[in-house]
Amino acid sequence: MDHMGGGQTAGGQNCLAGVKILDLTQFEAGPSCTEALAWLGAEVVKVENPKAGDPGRSSAGLPGCDSWYFLQFNANKKSVTINLKSPRGLELVKQMAAKADVFIENFAPGAIERLGLGPDVIRAINPGIVYAQVKGFGEGSPYEHNLAFDMIAQACGGTMSITGEKDGPPLKPGPSLGDTGTGMLLAVSILGALFRRNSTGLGDHLQVAMQDSMMHYIRIAFAAQAQLGTAAPRAGSSSVTGGNPPMGTFPCKGGGPNDYVYVYTSRANPEHWRRLLGVIGREDLLGDARYDTPAARAEREPEVNGMIALWTRQHDKHEAMRIIGAAGIPSGAVLDTMELHSDPSFEARGIMQTIHHPKIGDYKMPAWPVRFDGKPPEVKPAPLLGQHSNEVLNEWLGLPAGEIDSLKQTGVI
Amino acid sequence: MDHMGGGQTAGGQNCLAGVKILDLTQFEAGPSCTEALAWLGAEVVKVENPKAGDPGRSSAGLPGCDSWYFLQFNANKKSVTINLKSPRGLELVKQMAAKADVFIENFAPGAIERLGLGPDVIRAINPGIVYAQVKGFGEGSPYEHNLAFDMIAQACGGTMSITGEKDGPPLKPGPSLGDTGTGMLLAVSILGALFRRNSTGLGDHLQVAMQDSMMHYIRIAFAAQAQLGTAAPRAGSSSVTGGNPPMGTFPCKGGGPNDYVYVYTSRANPEHWRRLLGVIGREDLLGDARYDTPAARAEREPEVNGMIALWTRQHDKHEAMRIIGAAGIPSGAVLDTMELHSDPSFEARGIMQTIHHPKIGDYKMPAWPVRFDGKPPEVKPAPLLGQHSNEVLNEWLGLPAGEIDSLKQTGVI
Numbered sequence: 016m017d018h019m020g021g022g023q024t025a026g027g028q029n030c031l032a033g034v035k036i037l038d039l040t041q042f043e044a045g046p047s048c049t050e051a052l053a054w055l056g057a058e059v060v061k062v063e064n065p066k067a068g069d070p071g072r073s074s075a076g077l078p079g080c081d082s083w084y085f086l087q088f089n090a091n092k093k094s095v096t097i098n099l100k101s102p103r104g105l106e107l108v109k110q111m112a113a114k115a116d117v118f119i120e121n122f123a124p125g126a127i128e129r130l131g132l133g134p135d136v137i138r139a140i141n142p143g144i145v146y147a148q149v150k151g152f153g154e155g156s157p158y159e160h161n162l163a164f165d166m167i168a169q170a171c172g173g174t175m176s177i178t179g180e181k182d183g184p185p186l187k188p189g190p191s192l193g194d195t196g197t198g199m200l201l202a203v204s205i206l207g208a209l210f211r212r213n214s215t216g217l218g219d220h221l222q223v224a225m226q227d228s229m230m231h232y233i234r235i236a237f238a239a240q241a242q243l244g245t246a247a248p249r250a251g252s253s254s255v256t257g258g259n260p261p262m263g264t265f266p267c268k269g270g271g272p273n274d275y276v277y278v279y280t281s282r283a284n285p286e287h288w289r290r291l292l293g294v295i296g297r298e299d300l301l302g303d304a305r306y307d308t309p310a311a312r313a314e315r316e317p318e319v320n321g322m323i324a325l326w327t328r329q330h331d332k333h334e335a336m337r338i339i340g341a342a343g344i345p346s347g348a349v350l351d352t353m354e355l356h357s358d359p360s361f362e363a364r365g366i367m368q369t370i371h372h373p374k375i376g377d378y379k380m381p382a383w384p385v386r387f388d389g390k391p392p393e394v395k396p397a398p399l400l401g402q403h404s405n406e407v408l409n410e411w412l413g414l415p416a417g418e419i420d421s422l423k424q425t426g427v428i
Numbered sequence: 429m430d431h432m433g434g435g436q437t438a439g440g441q442n443c444l445a446g447v448k449i450l451d452l453t454q455f456e457a458g459p460s461c462t463e464a465l466a467w468l469g470a471e472v473v474k475v476e477n478p479k480a481g482d483p484g485r486s487s488a489g490l491p492g493c494d495s496w497y498f499l500q501f502n503a504n505k506k507s508v509t510i511n512l513k514s515p516r517g518l519e520l521v522k523q524m525a526a527k528a529d530v531f532i533e534n535f536a537p538g539a540i541e542r543l544g545l546g547p548d549v550i551r552a553i554n555p556g557i558v559y560a561q562v563k564g565f566g567e568g569s570p571y572e573h574n575l576a577f578d579m580i581a582q583a584c585g586g587t588m589s590i591t592g593e594k595d596g597p598p599l600k601p602g603p604s605l606g607d608t609g610t611g612m613l614l615a616v617s618i619l620g621a622l623f624r625r626n627s628t629g630l631g632d633h634l635q636v637a638m639q640d641s642m643m644h645y646i647r648i649a650f651a652a653q654a655q656l657g658t659a660a661p662r663a664g665s666s667s668v669t670g671g672n673p674p675m676g677t678f679p680c681k682g683g684g685p686n687d688y689v690y691v692y693t694s695r696a697n698p699e700h701w702r703r704l705l706g707v708i709g710r711e712d713l714l715g716d717a718r719y720d721t722p723a724a725r726a727e728r729e730p731e732v733n734g735m736i737a738l739w740t741r742q743h744d745k746h747e748a749m750r751i752i753g754a755a756g757i758p759s760g761a762v763l764d765t766m767e768l769h770s771d772p773s774f775e776a777r778g779i780m781q782t783i784h785h786p787k788i789g790d791y792k793m794p795a796w797p798v799r800f801d802g803k804p805p806e807v808k809p810a811p812l813l814g815q816h817s818n819e820v821l822n823e824w825l826g827l828p829a830g831e832i833d834s835l836k837q838t839g840v841i
Contacts, residue, residue, distance in 0.1 A: 249685070350586055
């Protein structure tokens with residue numbers, strides 16, 4: 016990665032040097048949050064059940080081998096196994112909490128308190144700690160005791176209600192916004208609390224609910240509702256705030272499931288439409304009142320879309336994007352995960368990075384996409400279960416090797 | 429808001445006290461980022477064109493009145509008008525950059541450099557500044573000079589390819605992930621850079637591209653691809669990693685566009701299916717080999733879904749969610765923006781807050797959804813255009829009132 020940038024700060028992986036995070040999260044919402052902090056240089060220690068660890072490890076159903084899912088959300092972390100049902104194990108977690116800057120968990124509602132590791136306990140041990148929790152539904156919600164997963168948060172948080180065809184049923188957006196979308200809001204908040212702590216020394220108790228977080232990502236739908244006076248509608252691939260034809264996905268040569276190009280002509284810039292007429296060879300319609308304004312085109316939307324599709328069907332999506340984009344009209348090929356994975360530009364820029372995992376081998380995955388002085392942080396493989404038990408228990412708690420061995424033999428770690 | 433929590437740190441709005449952000453962003457990707465920082469207490473000063481300001485202000489087409497869209501993304505900020513085409517205006521921005529901790533922009537590609545406010549210029553003035561940029565496509569991408577908007581990023585970043593019905597065309601997810609999703613990743617990164625600066629004094633140059641950011645939110649699709657060996661498919665309201673029937677939205681009483689309930693039975697927890705049989709009154713099928721395993725149910729998916737729908741159609745979505753959730757099965761009513769807006773629980777918990785805007789009046793909007801010691805930061809209305817010109821130019825640069833007046837008269841501010 017050294018060819019990509021230079022200077023003391025390149026890559027961002029030293030931003031949080033020295034910050035210790037005690038990570039009791041699993042699956043995605045919590046792990047995506049702590050992984051972002053790990054990429055920026057925090058020492059993130061996953062505390063995992065000695066038997067099987069984070070259940071995300073086994074989600075691919077490959078015996079003895081961590082899933083790709085797990086690799087995505089746990090890069091650059093350390094793993095320590097501790098049996099939370101053993102009194103000595105619980106004591107170890109409390110001793111680690113005394114040394115940590117952040118404690119974070121996303122167990123089912125009430126579980127962390129039942130374990131005896133609730134916010135009151137941990138903050139009494141370490142008043143300067145930032146204690147962070149991910150909930151499905153917020154405390155005080157009628158559903159605060161309910162289980163939640165990504166799709167439940169997306170149903171109850173409004174994102175499904177605005178996704179789908181105009182006359183079709185609500186659809187789940189593909190991105191796991193209920194999980195990673197929530198994790199990012201918590202990461203911002205933890206960093207805010209850590210920043211303040213530098214001057215005040217005070218910790219905090221942070222809580223974020225997945226349902227609540229969804230509303231943060233659909234604020235244009237709330238704006239549309241204020242304008243319409245009714246709930247924001249579904250709008251296919253157009254916009255909930257109202258479309259401006261032509262606007263949407265258009266079919267391209269090839270006919271495959273993702274052989275489409277998105278074309279957007281902005282209401283705010285009438286040149287987009289005029290330029291597009293040039294691209295499709297219909298300069299004859301320049302200034303034609305039947306098409307010249309957004310209102311006129313909205314009345315003839317199928318006809319207008321048909322003109323564009325006539326042209327796009329003659330080009331593959333990459334060519335269509337290149338030609339339309341070069342003419343100064345916002346345009347984008349619909350790319351699938353394989354095309355993104357195979358595009359050498361992402362690897363050259365460090366946006367995709369290849370890790371070497373001791374069991375899975377080489378694996379290319381998306382990195383933290385923000386570049387610091389020209390390069391993103393360097394991705395390191397997710398830890399094997401318990402890979403850092405010895406190192407962390409020795410460094411954090413000063414436990415000698417002999418004592419760690421005996422903790423292993425007695426099933427505490 | 430004082431009734432909602434107590435203590436010195438409640439609400440989080442003092443986390444970034446003293447941090448000065450010079451904000452040259454518009455629309456959503458940049459403003460969502462700086463608004464998060466404003467909510468956590470940074471002093472965010474929007475620098476806007478004296479004529480009309482951030483084009484997002486006029487997106488509702490209400491003459492002389494800021495749009496609801498603008499209100500959502502610019503709460504808790506200050507506004508200073510400066511004409512960037514006047515030499516004296518440019519000089520003011522540079523003088524402000526000398527005082528700022530963060531400089532951020534999301535103009536079209538190359539525009540900030542053409543203005544003479546590129547990273548080299550600003551970092552030479554203030555080596556400790558964090559200079560942050562939002563791009564559509566990353567530097568080094570074949571499309572680095574192309575325009576991008578939310579939908580273009582979502583087309584080219586893979587989110588559309590995994591959204592939609594199995595056999596239907598790709599669909600845009602409703603959430604504006606290309607914008608706010610990108611803004612959140614940049615906010616995390618800016619906070620990381622500011623944290624580091626506390627000890628090193630060094631600034632940084634951050635860049636994030638909207639296309640690149642989309643991949644961060646579809647990492648389960650990359651995991652699915654690794655497992656399948658092909659591009660991640662669309663999966664309707666199920667999951668790209670493979671469904672486990674019954675899983676998805678089921679129609680409820682009422683028949684309206686969002687009268688659906690999401691039901692999720694997990695492969696990892698066979699109790700979900702058994703409990704669901706109890707809910708729908710089909711205990712006769714407990715242990716029936718035709719339905720007892722995920723594989724068996726997958727073979728009879730339409731039949732299994734039909735059984736569930738038979739029950740859900742007899743209940744409204746709220747009741748269905750309550751009954752299924754109480755039985756210990758993950759479940760969620762599909763809520764629309766109006767239902768979320770009207771639910772008193774969000775306001776009681778501070779997740780929705782009502783601001784008083786001098787022109788629009790009372791307006792309820794989603795707040796930053798993370799609670800600090802029991803409450804989210806307090807929302808204050810987005811600034812009127814130039815509302816803080818006098819205050820900020822005086823406080824940051826020491827300009828006396830007379831000089832500010834003359835800058836106004838000459839069109840500089």
